[in-house]
Amino acid sequence: MRILIVGLGLIGGSMAQALRGFESCTIVGADRNAEALAFAKAHGICDELCADAAPLLPDADLTILALHPRGIEAFIQTYGNQFKPGSTVTDVCGIKTAIHTAAAHIPNYVNYIGGHPMAGKESSGIENSDAALFQNAHYLLTPRAGSDEHALRLLRRMTVHLGCRDAVVTTPEEHDALIAYTSQVMHVMAVAVCDDPSLFDCRGFEGGSFRDCTRVAALDVPLWAELFSMNAPALIGVIQNLEDNLRAYRQVLEQNDLPALQAKLQYSSDRKRHMSLE
Amino acid sequence: MRILIVGLGLIGGSMAQALRGFESCTIVGADRNAEALAFAKAHGICDELCADAAPLLPDADLTILALHPRGIEAFIQTYGNQFKPGSTVTDVCGIKTAIHTAAAHIPNYVNYIGGHPMAGKESSGIENSDAALFQNAHYLLTPRAGSDEHALRLLRRMTVHLGCRDAVVTTPEEHDALIAYTSQVMHVMAVAVCDDPSLFDCRGFEGGSFRDCTRVAALDVPLWAELFSMNAPALIGVIQNLEDNLRAYRQVLEQNDLPALQAKLQYSSDRKRHMSLE
Numbered sequence: 001m002r003i004l005i006v007g008l009g010l011i012g013g014s015m016a017q018a019l020r021g022f023e024s025c026t027i028v029g030a031d032r033n034a035e036a037l038a039f040a041k042a043h044g045i046c047d048e049l050c051a052d053a054a055p056l057l058p059d060a061d062l063t064i065l066a067l068h069p070r071g072i073e074a075f076i077q078t079y080g081n082q083f084k085p086g087s088t089v090t091d092v093c094g095i096k097t098a099i100h101t102a103a104a105h106i107p108n109y110v111n112y113i114g115g116h117p118m119a120g121k122e123s124s125g126i127e128n129s130d131a132a133l134f135q136n137a138h139y140l141l142t143p144r145a146g147s148d149e150h151a152l153r154l155l156r157r158m159t160v161h162l163g164c165r166d167a168v169v170t171t172p173e174e175h176d177a178l179i180a181y182t183s184q185v186m187h188v189m190a191v192a193v194c195d196d197p198s199l200f201d202c203r204g205f206e207g208g209s210f211r212d213c214t215r216v217a218a219l220d221v222p223l224w225a226e227l228f229s230m231n232a233p234a235l236i237g238v239i240q241n242l243e244d245n246l247r248a249y250r251q252v253l254e255q256n257d258l259p260a261l262q263a264k265l266q267y268s269s270d271r272k273r274h275m276s277l278e
Numbered sequence: 279m280r281i282l283i284v285g286l287g288l289i290g291g292s293m294a295q296a297l298r299g300f301e302s303c304t305i306v307g308a309d310r311n312a313e314a315l316a317f318a319k320a321h322g323i324c325d326e327l328c329a330d331a332a333p334l335l336p337d338a339d340l341t342i343l344a345l346h347p348r349g350i351e352a353f354i355q356t357y358g359n360q361f362k363p364g365s366t367v368t369d370v371c372g373i374k375t376a377i378h379t380a381a382a383h384i385p386n387y388v389n390y391i392g393g394h395p396m397a398g399k400e401s402s403g404i405e406n407s408d409a410a411l412f413q414n415a416h417y418l419l420t421p422r423a424g425s426d427e428h429a430l431r432l433l434r435r436m437t438v439h440l441g442c443r444d445a446v447v448t449t450p451e452e453h454d455a456l457i458a459y460t461s462q463v464m465h466v467m468a469v470a471v472c473d474d475p476s477l478f479d480c481r482g483f484e485g486g487s488f489r490d491c492t493r494v495a496a497l498d499v500p501l502w503a504e505l506f507s508m509n510a511p512a513l514i515g516v517i518q519n520l521e522d523n524l525r526a527y528r529q530v531l532e533q534n535d536l537p538a539l540q541a542k543l544q545y546s547s548d549r550k551r552h553m554s555l556e
Binding site: 120221271273274276 | 396397398415416418444446453455456457459460461463464465466467468469470471472473474475476477478479480481482483484485486487488490491492493494495496497499500502503506507510513514516517518519520521523524525526527528531532534536539540542543544545546547549550551552553554
């Protein structure tokens with residue numbers, strides 16, 4: 001099996017390393033950036049390397065598109081009809097509806113299944129790639145209607161080899177609605193917290209909760225600007241909910257109503273305990 | 279040196295364990311709860327144990343008040359004039375202005391210095407206490423005007439023995455203003471996130487940022503209701519700032535203005551990087 005990884009950044013480079021030994025595969029990496037190729041070569045990250053992915057598409061049994069979101073969209077629009085018939089194509093984009101829309105350019109005789117490994121870190125680029133990046137992470141899969149069962153099984157086995165906690169199959173629409181909540185708004189909160197005027201005065205006063213919340217604030221700006229804007233309607237709704245929930249806490253504090261504050265804290269913390277237990 | 283710890287909960291029990299071997303001290307624990315005393319006895323957590331702290335006060339060289347916030351306030355108001363002359367008294371309360379106000383009941387010949395170990399976990403009680411709880415944590419100290427230098431040096435040595443990252447000396451007012459930001463609002467955010475209607479649908483879709491942010495949501499309700507209400511003005515201001523900063527992100531998404539979104543993300547993430555580097 002030939003696996004082609006298009007885009008050797010943090011995710012593509014980490015996948016290349018983590019897929020080593022998966023079903024006797026040959027791992028081929030493509031990246032237009034000469035430095036990324038040189039790093040991959042120097043560190044033996046792929047079996048074969050190439051600057052241009054296009055001529056490699058007809059020979060790949062599994063193609064993993066690991067570019068930035070708009071790059072994946074553009075790649076599919078340009079090269080959608082050049083994938084190997086019967087092969088499997090997936091991507092690693094953190095939103096899925098827009099990518100499935102672009103996937104209309106991929107013929108039905110190619111098995112396109114969207115993917116989203118829920119892993120990352122604050123430092124980007126292949127020089128920060130890590131074979132252990134996907135350990136214990138959820139891997140979300142969004143099959144296209146009519147895609148073959150054998151392609152889905154191949155990707156499930158791949159997530160096992162990557163060390164993921166599980167593979168969760170969902171629709172692009174459900175994926176994007178839930179990811180706005182579980183991932184995107186967490187990043188919006190982290191950057192919004194860093195806009196507080198006290199940020200630089202508070203050194204020495206940080207607890208674990210502050211370090212945890214702001215950990216993701218030093219984000220990859222072009223990547224997250226694309227992710228947010230490609231899922232804006234869902235994200236806007238989740239931010240609005242959060243503003244409403246924060247305002248409700250603020251109002252009960254302004255009313256100096258201790259029983260109401262206790263009742264609200266009991267309600268919210270019970271929800272967290274209930275969610276953690278199930 | 280006799281160290282008296284009043285209140286054997288998570289913090290008091292952890293301090294008793296972590297102070298073992300500190301300057302040849304004898305560690306005396308007091309708690310009205312028979313189960314807490316029995317647990318401390320069974321696990322050898324203190325050298326001496328007693329249900330009633332009052333008769334122990336005249337003999338203690340260092341008294342650590344580790345009750346809940348309102349309990350510390352009431353204890354000082356009731357027993358403030360019974361501490362040993364020349365001894366040092368501190369507390370572990372997460373807000374400091376209200377405790378310093380109560381400390382007017384402690385005569386000037388006793389060295390009162392407020393304390394706040396920035397450590398904790400989601401499970402309370404001595405049965406969850408841990409000698410390693412304070413490892414690498416900031417320990418905030420708020421000396422009262424006129425308190426002796428030797429008392430402050432004693433508490434600094436204590437924080438070293440506890441394994442803290444550092445001891446930061448500040449005023450009660452600055453402490454409460456900054457702690458509203460670095461700790462209290464992080465807990466308000468965590469519970470507010472758990473009020474989102476998607477909470478129970480999102481299993482399988484959580485990333486590290488979601489787990490980190492909501493980790494503290496299963497909080498000790500009576501404790502945090504007291505902490506929030508005793509610092510309400512500062513906390514209200516910080517929540518309002520956060521609502522404003524979230525709304526600004528929401529509005530740039532609603533305007534579908536990608537360059538403005540990128541500029542905002544660059545600004546916020548640069549602040550985080552700048553804060554982490556200094």
